[in-house]
Amino acid sequence: MNDFVLQTFQLTKYYHKTPALDHLNLCVPKGCVYGLLGRNGSGKTTAIKLILGLLAPTAGRAEVFGHPSDNLPPSLRSRIGYITEGHHLERWMTIRELEHFQKAFYPDQWDRRFFAEMLDYFELSPKRKIKTLSNGQRAQVNLALTLAANPELLIMDDPMLGLDAAVRRQFLEGMVHLIQKEGRTILFSSHILSDVERVADRIAVIDKGVLRADCTLEEFRMQIRKYLFEFPQPNIPVDTLPGLIYSKRNQQMLEATVVKTPEEAIYEWARRHQAAVEPVPMSIEDQFIEFTGPKQARKLFSWEMPV
Amino acid sequence: MALWVQISPGSKEPLYVQIASQISRAIALGHLRPGDKLPPVRKLAEELVINPNTVARAYLELEQQGFVASKTGSGTFVLDPALQDNKDLAQLNLLGQRIDTLIVQGLNLGLTPEKLIEFFENRVRRFLSEQNKRSP
Numbered sequence: 001m002n003d004f005v006l007q008t009f010q011l012t013k014y015y016h017k018t019p020a021l022d023h024l025n026l027c028v029p030k031g032c033v034y035g036l037l038g039r040n041g042s043g044k045t046t047a048i049k050l051i052l053g054l055l056a057p058t059a060g061r062a063e064v065f066g067h068p069s070d071n072l073p074p075s076l077r078s079r080i081g082y083i084t085e086g087h088h089l090e091r092w093m094t095i096r097e098l099e100h101f102q103k104a105f106y107p108d109q110w111d112r113r114f115f116a117e118m119l120d121y122f123e124l125s126p127k128r129k130i131k132t133l134s135n136g137q138r139a140q141v142n143l144a145l146t147l148a149a150n151p152e153l154l155i156m157d158d159p160m161l162g163l164d165a166a167v168r169r170q171f172l173e174g175m176v177h178l179i180q181k182e183g184r185t186i187l188f189s190s191h192i193l194s195d196v197e198r199v200a201d202r203i204a205v206i207d208k209g210v211l212r213a214d215c216t217l218e219e220f221r222m223q224i225r226k227y228l229f230e231f232p233q234p235n236i237p238v239d240t241l242p243g244l245i246y247s248k249r250n251q252q253m254l255e256a257t258v259v260k261t262p263e264e265a266i267y268e269w270a271r272r273h274q275a276a277v278e279p280v281p282m283s284i285e286d287q288f289i290e291f292t293g294p295k296q297a298r299k300l301f302s303w304e305m306p307v
Numbered sequence: 308m309a310l311w312v313q314i315s316p317g318s319k320e321p322l323y324v325q326i327a328s329q330i331s332r333a334i335a336l337g338h339l340r341p342g343d344k345l346p347p348v349r350k351l352a353e354e355l356v357i358n359p360n361t362v363a364r365a366y367l368e369l370e371q372q373g374f375v376a377s378k379t380g381s382g383t384f385v386l387d388p389a390l391q392d393n394k395d396l397a398q399l400n401l402l403g404q405r406i407d408t409l410i411v412q413g414l415n416l417g418l419t420p421e422k423l424i425e426f427f428e429n430r431v432r433r434f435l436s437e438q439n440k441r442s443p
Contacts, residue, residue, distance in 0.1 A: 033358055172356045180349055180359065194317025198357045218364070221321045281319035 003030045005153050005185045006051060010060035013046050020046040022209040023060065028187055033179055035200035035217070036189040039292055043209040044189040048157045051187075052082060064153065078106050081151030085158040087142040089130045095119065095141055096126035099148075106149040115148035122170070136167040143174050154178060156188040160195060168195065175199050193285045207292050224287040226280040227266055229254040231273060241269055246290040255280065257290045310339055310346065314355055322357060326365035331374050334385055336438045341387035345375060372398070 006028040013021040021043040028034050038044045049055040051062045053069040062069040065076050072080075089098060103110045119126060122140040130138065139159070146154065154175075160168045172195060178184050179199075190196050196203065196217075203220055205213040213220060224245075229236075231252045238247050238254060243261035247254060254275075258266065270277040282290075310333055314325050333339045345351075345366065352359035366383050369375045377383040413423040 169356060173353075176353055176356055176358070180353070197316045197322060198361075201358060201360055218321065218323070283317055283319050285317060 004028060005030050005032075006062070006064050006187065008047070008051065008060065008062040011047070011050055011057055011062050012059040013043075013050060013055065014058040019209045021050065021206075024206070024209075024211055026204060026211065026214065028185060030185055031179075031183050033175065033186045033199050033201045034188070035196040035203040036187060036206065037193070037196065037203055037288060038189070038206035040191075042206045044206055045157055046209075047206065048155060048187070048189065052080070052155065074105075078109070078149075079152040081146040081149055081154040083142055083146050083154075083156040083159045085161045087135070087139045087159075089138055089142060089145075091131040092129070094127055094129050095124060098130065098141070098145065099126070102145045102149065109150045111148045111150055114150075115144055118144035118147070136163055139163055139167055140170065143171060147174050147178060151178075152184060154184070154186045154188070156186070158189050158191065160190055160192055168192070172198055193283075193288055197284045205288070205291065213291065220287065221284065223260045224257060224282065224291055225261070225263075225266075226255065226257045226282050226286070226290075227270075228278045228280050229256065229270055229273075229275040230277075231275045237273065241266075246293065257282070257287075259291070312351065312355065314357065316357075322361050323364040323368060326351075326355075326362065327368040327372075330365070330369055331372065334374055334388070335434075339385050341385050343385045345383040345385070347382060 004027045006026070008024050008026045011021060011024040011026075012019065024043075024047055026047075036044050036047065046055065050057050051064060051069055053062075053072050056070065064072060065079065067073070067076055090101070093101065099115060116126075118140075122137070122144070124133075124137060124140065128137075130141070133141065143159075160171055163171070175186055175188075176199065179186060186199075200217045202216050203213065204211060215223070231254065234251055236249060236252075236254050238244065238249065238256065241247075241256055241258065241261075242265050243258040244256055245259050246257040249255070267277060310330065312326055312329050314322055316322060318325075320328075330339065330345065339345075346354075348359050348362045348366065352362045355362070366375065366377065370377060370383070374386060374388075375383050376386055409427075410423065413426070414420075418426065
């Protein structure tokens with residue numbers, strides 16, 4: 001037995017001849033909040049659907065609670081909460097009807113009081129029909145329906161897409177509320193990196209179907225670093241800088257981002273090229289963009305620097 | 308006791324560093340006094356809407372720096388700076404390195420060494436007078 005709530009083994013999915021997900025190995029430990037990051041079309045949704053058994057893999061496999069994803073029994077499904085982007089709910093039902101419908105899937109653990117409290121907090125009457133709700137209100141109902149089922153594993157595919165700042169914050173509050181309980185696990189994808197920074201313990205970065213980073217958030221913050229160099233001469237041997245992922249230059253100045261390069265190695269390299277060097281702090285968004293972007297920065301909307 | 312932590316996610320400083328530096332500043336200014344209890348990890352996490360592990364990480368950082376101590380089961384408390392072993396070499400070295408960075412920046416701004424020392428002295432005095440103003 002291990003303590004992984006969710007595991008994938010060489011999980012692969014092709015659409016025709018295009019790989020959407022390429023040999024993904026992911027382990028989500030119990031009690032962890034895992035942020036799944038990647039640009040649009042990188043394979044996040046495919047990964048989540050494969051994990052939940054909603055898609056069949058081309059190769060490899062996934063397990064949830066130690067059970068194969070392609071054959072999850074209802075008893076295990078009732079321990080999983082799943083929220084997709086868009087928050088599609090039955091339009092013709094009222095909130096109360098939807099609650100009864102949802103409760104049937106989670107008979108032993110439905111928290112009626114919590115659901116009522118959340119509706120109250122959102123100022124939503126249970127008599128409202130889903131089709132009369134705004135996008136944000138539908139998202140709130142979806143969040144209440146999911147959390148009231150008290151899931152051991154919560155999986156959310158870009159749940160905050162298109163929501164205003166207030167509703168986004170309520171989703172984050174819901175996540176923090178859930179993880180305060182013992183042994184709850186969350187896997188979620190998001191494009192809003194400041195939200196990811198708030199709640200994630202670990203992150204996985206998927207790029208073109210391939211897992212490129214899988215580490216704690218703190219490691220990601222600490223191991224992608226930017227430095228500004230100033231050289232005595234304009235011919236800068238950028239490529240010899242260890243761990244380089246991104247660089248920008250202007251005559252004798254070089255701005256370079258490196259991964260997992262010890263600070264001493266940077267200073268040693270600078271000394272060898274008689275360069276002055278200075279660290280430049282980065283936000284998680286800068287780190288993500290430079291980690292997943294093209295190696296040589298070329299902005300789409302840029303103008304020539306006056307020389 | 309007065310502690311008001313504010314964070315800005317998505318900025319250049321990691322969240323746990325933001326929290327730890329605000330608390331150590333509150334201790335330095337006397338807003339938090341020896342023996343004061345830090346808010347429980349879960350409570351601060353809920354208040355700031357962040358992962359409780361991030362708050363715990365900030366408290367661990369403060370503990371390693373010798374500003375606070377955690378007692379199992381009862382919480383994390385501010386230590387008396389006067390009673391601390393300030394001769395901890397590693398910490399003094401670290402402080403020295405930070406001061407060095409400031410010296411380089413000051414010289415690059417064109418300040419003379421004398422001006423720099425004067426400037427540094429003034430800042431220390433200003434900080435201490437702020438501390439006195441706020442203390443009851």
